[in-house]
Amino acid sequence: MKINKLILGFALAINAIAFAQSEKKEVLFTIDDKPYYTDEFTRVYNKNIDLVKDESQKDLNQYLDLFIGYKLKINKANKLGLQNNTKYINELKSYRTQLSKNYTSDTKVTKALIEEGYNRSLKEIRASHILINVDENAAPADTLKAYHQALDIRKKALAGESFESLAVKFSQDPSAKENKGDLGYFSAFRMVYPFETAAYKTKKGDISMPVRTRFGYHLIKVVDSRENRGEVTVAHIMILKPTVTTDSPEDKQKPKSIIQDIYTKLKQGENFESLANQFSQDKNSAPRGGLLPRFASGQLSSEEFENVAFNLTTPGSYSEPFESQFGWHIVKLIEKHPIKKLEEMERELDAKIRKDDRSRLITNSLTSKLRKKYTIKRNEKLYASIKALVTDKYYEAQWASPKDINAYNDVLFKIENKEVRGSEFLGELEIQQKANLKIKPISKLVDFIYEGFVDTQLNTYYNDNLENEFPEFSNVIEEYRDGLLLFDLMEKEIWNKAKQDTLGLGNYFRANQAKYQWKNRAEVLIASSTKEDVVNKARKLLKKDKTAEAIKEELNTKEVVNIMTKQEMVEEGTENFPKNVVMKEGVSEVYKDGEFYFVNKVIKVLPAGPKTIDEVRGRVINDYQQYLEDNWVSDLNKEFKVSINQDVFERVKSAMKK
Structure with missing residues (x-):
C-alpha cells in the first residue's frame, strides 16, 4: 500500500510544536464556503518544511496547491461519510488516549519513578517467596488473619527452618510445590510494584516482613543479586528452516547439514564474515558479514539466541551451531556493552511505568492537583x-x-x-x-x-x-484525524481500485510496457573454496555436467567441507550479479576474490526482453495508483468550489519570508 508525501507531511509528522504567529488569523481560502485559516497553513508549513525533500514543494505557491489538494481530499472523505466508520472512530480514540498521557501525568512524580526504575534495573535479584492469599477487598479481620499467618511463618524461618520447606508447606502460590518458592532472577518491572520494592530493599540472605500486594501477603527471601548483563553486539550466520511444511526427513535435516558444513569451515580457519556474506540467509545482516544491531535481554524474539549470545565471553569467539524457532545459527561475539544510560532509557521506562502499579502514584498526584484546580x-x-x-x-x-x-x-x-x-x-x-x-x-x-x-x-x-486547555494538543489531534481520513479515502478511491481494476491495470501496463523490461539474465551455478586445487577439481566436474550435489559429494567428507555451491538466476547489472560471469553458456576459469577461489557455470542465458505483468505486478499497481491519484486531484477541483483570498496569501508570504 502506498502512502504519498502528503500523508507523511501533513498527518504522520506528529510533534506537539506550536508555531507562534505574528500575523492575525485570517481566512486564506474556502472550499464550498468552508473557511481555512492562515494560522494553520503557516503552522503546518513550518513544522513540516524540513521533512520535504522535493525543493518545489518548499515554494509557498506550490505548497499552497498541495495544502488545498490535501484539504480537498479531507472534504471528499467527509462527504463520503468515512468519519462515521467504526474502525476510524476507534483508531482515533486510541491515538487520542495515547497522546493524552503526556498531559495527564505529574512530571515530578513520573521523573522520580523513572529514576527509581532505572536504578533498580541496574541489578537483577534472585528471590524466593511464600504467599498467603487474601483478597484485595477482604474484610479487616480476614486481612489481619493473613498478616499474622505470614508473620508466624517468618518467625519459623528466622528460627532456622528451611525457607524452601516452609514454601512447600505453607505457600498458596500453586507453583511453590514444584519450585519451592524460587522465582529465579528478575529486574525492575517484572513483578508487581510492592513486591519489587520489598525485594530491592531486602538485603541478600534476609527475609522481608509480610508485603501486601493484590494477591495477598508475601514473605520474600533474597537469595542473590547480580549486575544486569547490559547489551551485546554479535554477528551471526543463519540457515532458515523450510518455509513449506514437509514430512521429508532429508528436507528437515538440510538446514542443520548446511550449518554444520559452515561450522566445519570455520574450524578449518575460514573467515566468519566471508562465510556469512556468502551463505547466511538473513538478507539484512549477510551483506555486513552477519553483523546485527546491539540488543539487550528480551529485545529479540528468540530467548535461545539471546542466551547463546550473552554466554559468549571473548570478542571474536563463536558458538557451536544451535537451533531457534527460525532456523540454525552460529553466533560470533563482537562486543559487550554496559547497560544504557538513564537518558537513553527514559521513554522506555516511562511506557513501562504507565502499564505498572506505579501509575497509581501518578494518577493520585494529578487528582490531587485537579482537586485544587x-x-x-x-x-x-x-x-x-x-x-x-x-x-x-x-x-x-x-x-x-x-x-x-x-x-x-x-x-x-x-x-x-x-x-x-x-x-x-x-x-x-x-x-x-x-x-x-x-x-x-x-x-x-x-x-x-x-x-x-x-x-x-x-x-x-x-x-x-x-483540546481547550492545550492548543498544541488540539492541533496534533486534528492532524491525526485528517491523516486517518485521508488514509481510508486513498484506500477506497485509489489503492483498492488499482488492485481490483484488472482491465484498467492491463491497459496501463501495455501503454507503459517500455518501463518494464528485463536485462540479460543467466542461470548460474557457483562453486567456492579457500583451496584453489579443490575449485580446479570442481571446474572439471562442472565441465562433465555434474550437479552441485554430486560435486559436494565427491569433494567433501564428513569431517571436512572443501567446497560450497549455490545456484541462482541473476540479472546483468544488478547488485547480486556475480563477478567474472560472462553471459554465455559454459564454465569459467578459476578466479580468486578475497580469500576464496570461485568457478562459475552458466547453465542458461535469457536475453533482454519485456517482462510479463505477473512478473512486475506489484510495481505496476504502485505506478497505476500514482496515475489514478494524479488524475483524481483534478476531478476534486471540479467537484468542490475553491476560492483563494489572494491578498491574504500575499501578506502571508511576505510575513513568512521575513
Missing part, C-alpha cells in the same frame, strides 16, 4: 437522601437503587460547566457493589465510593477538555 460544591441535601438509601444489604450485593430515579436527577455537583447528577452516583453505587468492599459502617463506605466517583469525574472532565 476545580472547586467542587456538593448538593448536601441530595447527597444525604442518596446516602440514606444504602443499607447493609450492600455488603451481600443485594441492594438496589430506586426504580424511579427521577427524584435523584438533580445536580449533585458541578465541574466548571459540567453537571454531574445524583442518578449518575446511584449508578456508580450499583457498579461498586460488585467490588465486594467491606468498609464499615455503611455510611463510611458510601463516602469512600463518593470520593472515588468525584476523582473519576474530575479526571474525565480534564481529559475531555484537553
